[in-house]
Amino acid sequence: MLRISGVSKRFGDLSVLENFDLSVPRKGFTILVGPSGCGKSTLFNVLTGVVTKESGNIYWLGERLPHLGKKSAYMQQNDLLLPWFSMLDNALLPAKIAGEDMAKSKTKALGLFRRLGLDGFENYLPGEISGGMRQRCALVRTLMFEHELTLLDEPLSALDAITRTSLQSLLLLLQSEFNKSILMITHDIEEALLLADEVLVLSRLPMRIIERFDLSGSKPRRLSDRHLIEIKEYVLNRLQQELSR
Numbered sequence: 001m002l003r004i005s006g007v008s009k010r011f012g013d014l015s016v017l018e019n020f021d022l023s024v025p026r027k028g029f030t031i032l033v034g035p036s037g038c039g040k041s042t043l044f045n046v047l048t049g050v051v052t053k054e055s056g057n058i059y060w061l062g063e064r065l066p067h068l069g070k071k072s073a074y075m076q077q078n079d080l081l082l083p084w085f086s087m088l089d090n091a092l093l094p095a096k097i098a099g100e101d102m103a104k105s106k107t108k109a110l111g112l113f114r115r116l117g118l119d120g121f122e123n124y125l126p127g128e129i130s131g132g133m134r135q136r137c138a139l140v141r142t143l144m145f146e147h148e149l150t151l152l153d154e155p156l157s158a159l160d161a162i163t164r165t166s167l168q169s170l171l172l173l174l175q176s177e178f179n180k181s182i183l184m185i186t187h188d189i190e191e192a193l194l195l196a197d198e199v200l201v202l203s204r205l206p207m208r209i210i211e212r213f214d215l216s217g218s219k220p221r222r223l224s225d226r227h228l229i230e231i232k233e234y235v236l237n238r239l240q241q242e243l244s245r
């Protein structure tokens with residue numbers, strides 16, 4: 001569905017992406033794990049047109065595009081909530097800009113607030129709630145549209161273990177319910193092993209894919225599964241090697 005080929009991006013002297021290739025299948029859950037600062041967010045920013053690439057091609061359903069733009073929903077690493085809007089208004093903003101039916105959008109947003117454990121906080125301002133709640137609000141805003149592809153940059157990183165586990169289950173449920181693709185970044189290898197159909201392990205700068213694991217199989221999974229324990233240890237070793245390179 002999405003294929004990028006030979007994409008390069010530099011910031012001044014820093015080469016972040018050099019001839020980077022990636023394919024994302026339809027209806028899959030693809031997860032990227034890699035060292036901090038290796039270029040993961042930059043890749044998402046290039047894909048969505050937040051920053052411009054120097055070279056390379058992005059293909060969406062076979063069609064070459066400068067970037068995905070509105071074809072995907074993107075939850076950035078930084079929650080980007082507007083401080084003077086309530087949580088609900090923040091979640092509704094993209095629907096408003098897109099000229100959607102606001103009554104319908106509001107019903108949908110309230111349902112997502114409930115599912116993400118934010119009911120009762122709809123009228124709070126971002127400055128009045130915790131980092132984890134802001135992150136969930138940004139997730140509501142991203143899930144408001146059922147795009148073919150949703151890009152999530154560490155969507156659960158600010159959450160406690162219990163909330164995180166329940167939102168991991170919710171992401172699985174939403175993906176099977178809407179039958180869409182998710183491309184997600186996480187630092188948490190266990191999270192990747194629980195959720196992904198495919199895990200891609202990334203190198204340091206310039207970013208390359210150094211390992212690829214196909215995990216297609218039944219979900220929910222259990223981390224006590226021997227196969228997953230082996231992959232986890234392998235990935236941790238691989239990342240350690242990469243960091244000491």
Ligand SMILES: Nc1ncnc2c1ncn2[C@@H]1O[C@H](COP(=O)(O)OP(=O)(O)OP(=O)(O)O)[C@@H](O)[C@H]1O
Pocket residue numbers: 011014016035036037038039040041042043077
């Ligand atoms: N807008 C920018 N201007 C200049 N340098 C940038 C910019 N965005 C990213 N960088 C640099 O590019 C490199 C990759 O950053 P990026 O944010 O993509 O890493 P990341 O893999 O998402 O890291 P993390 O896991 O910590 O979020 C870093 O060295 C960063 O300083």
Ligand SMILES: [Mg+2]
Pocket residue numbers: 040041042077153
């Ligand atoms: Mg990042």
